[in-house]
Amino acid sequence: HSTAKPTRGAFFLLEGVDRCGKTTQCQRLLQRLLQAGIAATAMRFPNRTTSTGQLIDSYLQQTSNMDDRAIHLLFSANRWESADMIVEQLKAGTSIVCDRYAYSGVAFSASKDNMDLEWCQAPDRGLPAPDCVIFLDMSTEQAEERGGYGQERYEKREMQQRVRQRFQELSQLDDGVQWKFVNAAQTMDQVEDDIWSIAQQTLEQVQPEVRQLWQS
Ligand code: 2DT
Numbered sequence: 001h002s003t004a005k006p007t008r009g010a011f012f013l014l015e016g017v018d019r020c021g022k023t024t025q026c027q028r029l030l031q032r033l034l035q036a037g038i039a040a041t042a043m044r045f046p047n048r049t050t051s052t053g054q055l056i057d058s059y060l061q062q063t064s065n066m067d068d069r070a071i072h073l074l075f076s077a078n079r080w081e082s083a084d085m086i087v088e089q090l091k092a093g094t095s096i097v098c099d100r101y102a103y104s105g106v107a108f109s110a111s112k113d114n115m116d117l118e119w120c121q122a123p124d125r126g127l128p129a130p131d132c133v134i135f136l137d138m139s140t141e142q143a144e145e146r147g148g149y150g151q152e153r154y155e156k157r158e159m160q161q162r163v164r165q166r167f168q169e170l171s172q173l174d175d176g177v178q179w180k181f182v183n184a185a186q187t188m189d190q191v192e193d194d195i196w197s198i199a200q201q202t203l204e205q206v207q208p209e210v211r212q213l214w215q216s
Contacts, residue, residue, distance in 0.1 A: 007206065011210070012199060013100075013101050013103070013130035014097070014135075016184060017143055017167070019147075020137070020143060029195055040097060041095075041097070043096055045100045056078060059071050059153065075109075086210075106121055111159060111163050117170075125215055132179070137181050137183060
């Protein structure tokens with residue numbers, strides 16, 4: 001069946017636990033969109049290339065320490081720096097494939113002590129909202145079987161388990177953003193096909209307005 005031409009680009013957000021294959025699948029979705037003749041671009045957060053991104057990178061690599069709230073706000077600022085550009089791209093008809101966004105922001109920070117979900121959501125309110133969240137789901141055990149975690153700050157079992165729990169809570173928010181769960185334990189090709197059918201549905205349903213995240 002043919003993919004209807006949307007009035008603007010679609011904002012596809014891929015989220016998931018570490019090691020779920022998110023980055024590979026972002027590349028594959030981008031390729032499929034381009035092959036289908038749909039203008040598209042990739043984006044990822046944190047964007048480590050900007051000045052806020054460099055501070056975030058050194059925090060993640062544990063070469064610097066920061067207060068939990070301060071780093072949370074920096075991750076949010078790192079998204080706000082791109083907010084206008086996201087809206088411009090979408091309005092110009094370019095779809096966006098985004099690797100992590102505000103949901104990762106809240107899921108990770110709210111997995112720390114004394115950081116509640118609503119406090120964590122506040123700075124991201126009003127960001128351009130994605131048209132769908134494609135959540136690549138797998139158990140922490142399955143993720144670990146993929147070769148263990150790396151050296152960065154959050155790459156530890158207990159943290160990963162809490163983050164997965166937080167993502168589940170976020171998926172149940174009644175925030176008007178559709179979540180689509182994909183079984184990330186399948187082969188890469190199966191995961192790619194599942195994502196592609198979600199992407200096609202999403203393209204057909206895109207509304208002209210870019211909505212604002214977590215805004216009533
Ligand atoms: P990557 O491995 O995908 O580069 O992620 N993170 C990410 C946060 O804590 N807050 C955020 O707002 C975002 C976008 C998740 C780097 C790590 O940064 C975490 C993993």
